[in-house]
Amino acid sequence: MIFNRLLGSAASVLLMAGAAQAQTMIEIDRDAPIGTIAPEVYGQFVEHLGAGIYDGIWVGEDSGIANTDGIRDDVFAALDRLDVPVMRWPGGCYADLYHWRDGIGPREQRAGTVNMAWGGTPESNQFGTHEFFDLAERLGAKTYLNVNLGTGTPGEAQAWLEYITLPEGSDLAEERKANGREEPWTIDYLSIGNETWGCGGNMRPAYYADLYAQWATLLKTAGEMPKRVISGSHEGNIDYSGEILDHPGMGELADGISLHYYTLPTGDWGDKGEATGFPEAEWNSTITRTLRMEEAIEQSLAMIDKHELGQDFGLYVDEWGMWVNGPEGAPALYQQNTIRDAVVAALNFHLFHEHADRVPMTNIAQMVNVLQAMILTDGPDMLLTPTYHVFEMYRPFQGATALPVSLDAPMIGEGEGAFAAISATAALTEEDELVVGLVNADPNAAHRVTMAAGDARRARGRVLTADSIDAHNTFDAPDTVVPEALSVRARDGSFTVELPPRSVTVLTVE
């Protein structure tokens, strides 16, 4: 069977996808680029929560675990390979309880507090401002600071910004220097408050809008101002963001508004579904719910447009990812991560690429040991999750130009729960290479994809797949789900690739 034909236009690339039963044509339009995929679309979120920072990232200089200035070396090296573009810190819900002065100065003298946002666990404050900004600097990552609107004051936040960014000339700048950091750091993104509809204060949107406007007017950094992000709604409550934006002048006071969207396999916060050992029906519902991100993005953008804030007013999806039931007795929000998480991550990337012109940053929740993590640790041991591998495989998309892709994939399931078996994304890298991401979300069947790419000779990349829908890496078997190399030769200018069931593939066309 012929799956492919060359379109003959240098300006377009044709893909055709098919299964044994069905055949789908995918077209990539090079003539109408969507926009640059900001590297920050591959951003991370680091909250003081469970083992997200302590044990996961920070072990302290005296630890038996190899570390540099208290940051574990194994985790750092793994993160470094991801080209982490930006990190959001210190929360989340915790941001609204965080007082920055607790986390500066000699570590042995730092305040011992409790993390009332997440189970009243002890908080040693060993990881604070210096540790976060130094980590970001070592990783070459931008910084996204979430200031404490809930239990803080504008004065406290302003002092923090001055401490971080003022080169010299004030007591706060001198205090930073005395604490070991001569040069100021850069705050690239700033959010005022978090989930103000919930843990951040259960506020009416108009009340938060007044507070936001007041704080955004008063808060200043030295040098260039960070991009300012209003804390917006979650997917079920887009109107909340709309009412915030009703406040006059938000276009001048903010660069965008956030959206939080979590994928719960069951959709039920009381029983979200298990990380492993789940039924196939929950694989399917997870895919369906993930794909509803598109609706949430489009509703949010429509709401921004209704307020005439312009195309540059961004939608920041600064919390997203899988949220499942955690194991008994584990640190807060610790969960295992399977090939399902990898597929979920890639499907979200594809949706973000489709809106690259309007979504300047996203932050998966969260980086280490929390929710859909890149990395899990257990004492001195560390493993890379399937989600880690997908972030690593999609690195070529950071900074690339997203191209429109159209396809007509076979459907899995029926009615509201139906979803397309195949999802595709494409972009041109800065080196003008075509990179293609392909997901086969079918839990059971392989699907064949055929790509026609003009005079291209070869496509190379990797595929991540697994034998079962809940396959995952463990500390005893950390390489159960790892990417494998894939090289496809062009025949008459076209490629045919068989996508295994439950798989993610990234190919660069050469």
Ligand code: AHR
């Ligand atoms: O990511 C975990 C929590 O989820 C964050 O602290 C909060 O903002 C959200 O509800």
